[in-house]
Amino acid sequence: MSESIKWEELSEVEKIKFDSNYLRGTLLESLADPITGAIHADDTQVSKFHGIYQQTDRDTDKERKQQKLEPLYSFLIRVRMPGGTVTPQQWLQMDAVSNEFANGTLKLTTRQTFQLHGVFKKNLKGTIQKINDRLLDTIAACGDVNRNVMCHANPAESPFYPEIIELAKKVGGHLLPQTGAYHEIWLDKKLVADSKEEIEPLYGERYLPRKFKIGIVIPPQNDCDVFSQDLGFVAIIEKEKIMGYNVVVGGGLGSTFGKPETYPRAGNVIGFCKPEQVIDVAEKVILVQRDNGDRQNRKQARLKYTIDRLGLDWFVDEVEKRLGFSLEKAKAFKFTRTGDNFGWKKGTDNKWHLTYFVEGGRVKDDGTRLLKTALREVAKISDGNFILTGNQNLIIAGVSEKVQKKVNTIFNKHDVSPNGISGLRKNSIACVALPTCPLAFAEAERYLPTLVSKIETILEKYNLYKEEIVIRMTGCPNGCGRPYLAEIGLIGKSPGYYNLYLGGSFNGSRLNTLYKETISEEEILQELEPIIKDYAESRNKGEHFGDFILRKNYVKEIKEGKEFRH
Template identity: 70%
Template sequence: MNDTINWDELSELERIKYESNYLRGTLVESLADPITGSIAYADTQLSKFHGLYQQFDRDLEKERKRQKLEPAYSFLIRVRLPGGVVTPKQWLQMDEISEQYANHTLKLTTRQAFQLHGVIKSNLKKTIQGINTALLDTIAACGDVNRNVMSHPNPSESELHAEVYETARRISEHLLPSTTAYHEIWLDQKLIADSKKDVEPIYGDRYLPRKFKIAIAIPPYNDSDVFSQDLGFIAIVGNNRIIGYNVAVGGGMGTTFGMPETYPRLAEVIGFCTPEQVIDVAEKVVLVQRDNGNRQNRKISRLKYTIDRLGIEAFKAELYNYLGYELQEAKPYAFTRNGDRLGWKKGTDSKWSLSLFVEGGRVADRNGFNLKSALREVAQHINGQFILTGNQNLIIANVTADEKNTVGEILKNNGVLPGEISGLRQNSIACVALNTCSLAFAEAERYLPSLVSKIESILNQHDLFQEEIVIRMTGCPNGCGRPYLAEIGFVGKSEGHYNLYLGGNFNGTRLNTLYKETLTEDDILAELDPIIADYATNRNTGEKFGDFVIRKQYVNEIVKGSDFRH
């Protein structure tokens, strides 16, 4: 025990991390315990660093309590996948793992990663070993460390995709925890009894105060929602090459109902760095947060709160002290949109990439829409890549003209080639929420598709079916689906009730504003109907929905995160 630390003043998790022997805890003992499907409380916190979340089936909760049974525990496993890129072979391996050990589906997350759901405790080790056999891993996919690094996903939209992907991969590797606990516990490497043999040169013995997120974007596309990240790198292009990156700090979506001191915040651009400085800048921003972040209250411990507490100029001064140099002045750039551009696109190398809509990011075979089977067959016939996007979609990338035709036939034969998709639906995001997320107050992934159908009926009445509008739903205010950047955002308050937020913009550079609280579905449709009608009649040429509701003062623009209210 460190006698210089007053543990009574700190979050309980600070002690758990410190006493964990560099993330080992008693995970080995918890996994071996045959009496319960769960693991010990402290180990549930440490397991996040290994890519796991303990969950239980909330649909079965009442019945299991009636039968005096413990909850139906299972685990979410998240795969670290910088830039979202996998080979066809790796896709097939993940598909097989999901069939053998999970709930037969793959979830594509808003951080360009895979999630497996429904893995029981006795299968955890075999599942993680299978993932590692695919040359993937789960370490640092969750926990108080840097998480999966995002980047622009589509190689047919930018010749610079390979470069930003490689940068994302290098950042991810550089910021990985150094502990050998992961390999010992899950991959059966020899245990190190003495924790002094482990050292964390970046994270120290208590890791970060809270999670940390990084993304890279290539203008004009903000498809990684770079301003929602703790740290964002905006590629600046000159003469068809990346000359450097604007650096944005302090974004984050999570909030807590009833705590006005918590709020979503957009990252702000503080300067420009060269490509050679990116790794150094990333590390030093992490170090500033490590040494200055709030370790007393985890609800206000993200970098955004550190910056607002210190002030942006003091934060920059601290960062420059760690770097030993100052960032250059930020360069001009412009974003025109976020979200994905669906359909086929040909790259300058004559290779083709298909951006495929995956509703809610759920890859499954359901009701004749055999997406999982189709993608399995595609993976057996192409030599390109599968690239997960930050909007829960999938890109079948870098295929030849012949492979393009093959992909089209496979999708058609499996009922997957979509019909007409509304501009609203193709810009939708939903977190998992119920039935497995313990934080959810309401449905999201299972409910948003049907709500979108009802809103589409209103849009149809006003000839707006193809109008692209960003709509996002989460089951709680933690913001996993980035709802506070949506033009229409929903956050669950209780079962069947949502807060409605309006006024985010189409390029992800403005927070939305609370419009109405605790609405039922009927309330939602009644509120949106006249606004959509007004938009159809009175919008300016080219005016997006989020800009319209601000101009017409349905809501006021949020200028800074601390002005946000639930």
């Protein structure tokens, strides 16, 4: 097969994947190399399939260069955990691993999973082994495969949660790579394949052209932004039963400054399938993307571009040919919000569930606010589970009333009680950005809380402190924090400067539009204040900020991703 592939026409990563011997590469040699804290260049691509990104501490790069030292290399490790659910014991293990091998914090991501930051190469194997000790793993958390499957997060909001989380696990399991490389390299299992025999029946020798993301939601909650996913399933409930799922395809938010041919795109609803057809539909959508996605230009390789290049009708026909049946007509549904509903809520299971705001998704002890310590104590007494949401927050789920009271006591003791948080802050998301992300042009996680505080002053001035407004910030246009679906989106252009986007919908169904380009904090506040004032004085009853922005023509609505401009 390799003789028939015109490698010179394909992206460099395609050859790396093919030559990796099903994701082995030279990772073992890289790990054993004592000369550098980095891994070999090609292995930085292969390692992503194992849930690992090589990074440097950009805060120290200049100083180390002056000292003629190599950059301070370390690694991000991302866990695969469909639906974001972990036991208290697994939480405690991640807490301990973060202290022993990482930077002492846990990052709750927008894909309902953990990230560890600051893991040195010498500790990679030990970290992954300890993660696996508690029946978690990191395989396929990154790379050109289906990644962590997201789903509706809150058991208290729907009696159908058990069915949804089970589906997320089944879909994720079905779409896992079959190679034994992960177990050989990290868990010291015996080599099970040393030739090009066919061991990836779904993905093949080169895997997918680009990453692939799946989310499952239960209306009216759109808490994992289903329109941002390559493939989404919207539960349709009739007669107290999930009758099936509307199928959404072609979402994706990454783009590149200066390349208008790249753009965020909201997914299209293409039909309806029965519950027993979901895995088949997911597999066939992936197969169509595997065989037709762009392998020449990685910036055009996501499913959204495949659909726009070949046409939505063509794509649906191709999926249905492989399925051997046609999707039914999509059913009606309605979303009311994309964020989380905070506070304690008693579920239909007669247990208590607390949705807790975690700023920037960063679990840490900070001054007198000892969140990491508090959650460690909660895990030790919990008789329920922990669930990570798609908005970087945490649900302490399924606890008894006795434990509920103890949780409140623990939070009070460590100064982390969830009180007095503004509607804007509750709906904020920030990507990691500086100092570890190599793609970031500007701050996000470290800066957004400060900016929110300054916007809160304006909101208070106009009696809007409690008004829920979705704000999201990223350090670059790749979209990890889903900024393009926010009512207020901020994307870093350079240190201290951001593009300001307005007009996304509160329920996550609409892209926002560029309002001002390359502006400073002072300018951001100057631009937002008169709009906030107008919103306070002129909004209709129940009108959300993003809808108001469009009605008052501050920006024009974008109907298709191809219309988007930075």
